Amino acid sequence: MxxxxxxxxxxxxxxxxxxxxVGEGDLGMLxxxxxxxxxxxxxxxxxxxIRTISDVVYQSPGGFAGVTSNLFFSSATTKEKELAxxxxxxxxxxxATNALWFYAPSxxxxxxxxxxxxxxxxxxxxxxxxxxxxxVCHQIH
Numbered sequence: 001m002x003x004x005x006x007x008x009x010x011x012x013x014x015x016x017x018x019x020x021x022v023g024e025g026d027l028g029m030l031x032x033x034x035x036x037x038x039x040x041x042x043x044x045x046x047x048x049x050i051r052t053i054s055d056v057v058y059q060s061p062g063g064f065a066g067v068t069s070n071l072f073f074s075s076a077t078t079k080e081k082e083l084a085x086x087x088x089x090x091x092x093x094x095x096a097t098n099a100l101w102f103y104a105p106s107x108x109x110x111x112x113x114x115x116x117x118x119x120x121x122x123x124x125x126x127x128x129x130x131x132x133x134x135x136v137c138h139q140i141h
Contacts (some may be wrong), residue, residue, distance in 0.1 A: 002037055002040075002041060002088060002089070002090050003037055003040045003041065003052070003053060003088060004052075005052070005053050005088055008054075009052065009053035009054055010053075010076075010081055010084055010085060010088065011075065011076045011081065011084075012053055012054060012057050013033060013036055013053050013057065013084040013087075013088070014076030014077075014080035014081045014083065014084035015071075015072050015073075015074075015075075015076050015080070016032070016036060016057050016064055016066055016067065016072065017029040017030070017032045017033045017036075017080065017083060017084055018071050018072070018076065018080050019064075019066030019067070019069040019071040019072035020032045020064060020065075020066040020102075021127065022071060023125075023126070024124065024125045024126065024127060025125075026083060027093060027124065028124055028125055028127060029080070029083050030083055030086060030087055030091065030093050030096075031093050031095075031096035031099075031102070031124055031127065031129065032096075032102065032127075033083065033084055033086075033087030033088075034087055034092055034093060034096035034097065034099065035096055035099050035100060035101065035102055035129070036053065036056045036057070036064075036087075037056075037087050037088060038096075038098065038099060038100050038140045039056045039059070039100055040052060040053060040055065040056050041139045041140055042100060042132075042137045042139050042140050043137075043139055044132065044136055044137040044138075044139070045100070045116075045132065045136070045137065046059075046062050046116075047059075047100065047137075053088075094121075094122065095121040095122025095123065095124065095129045096121075096124075096129050097121070097131075098121065098131040098132070098137075098140050098141055099121055099129040099130055099131045100116075100118065100130065100131060100132060100137070100140070101115050101116055101118060101129070101130040102127045102128060102129045102130065103115060103127070103128055104126040104127050104128070105126075105128060111123050111128030112128070114130075115128070115130040116130065118130045118131060118132050118133065118136075119131060119133060
């Protein structure tokens with residue numbers, strides 16, 4: 001287990017993953033989960049006082065837009081909780097392996113090279129993922 005969590009936080013992470021990436025399928029949701037777990041692990045940049053899944057999900061400013069989506073407010077399904085449990089146990093998926101950020105550019109636009117001054121690590125469907133440079137966040141590199 002990478003991060004300690006409660007049953008409530010498992011549901012919270014599953015709901016966030018759904019709200020941010022249900023259209024990207026299971027793999028897209030797993031990658032969003034990777035970013036959330038990385039934020040809880042990282043002791044760097046804007047994540048120095050972020051240690052729990054609840055801290056990650058509700059971080060403000062700098063949190064996730066999905067927490068305002070209608071998809072976030074209903075209970076997570078068994079399948080969604082299974083996906084969240086997988087990333088909490090340490091499963092990682094490229095390009096989100098070391099990512100702390102992601103966004104979906106408009107239309108078919110390309111990913112920008114830098115986001116929050118961190119480099120693009122790749123794209124999966126409509127999401128662009130960004131990771132800190134090596135040496136910036138030792139906990140996730």
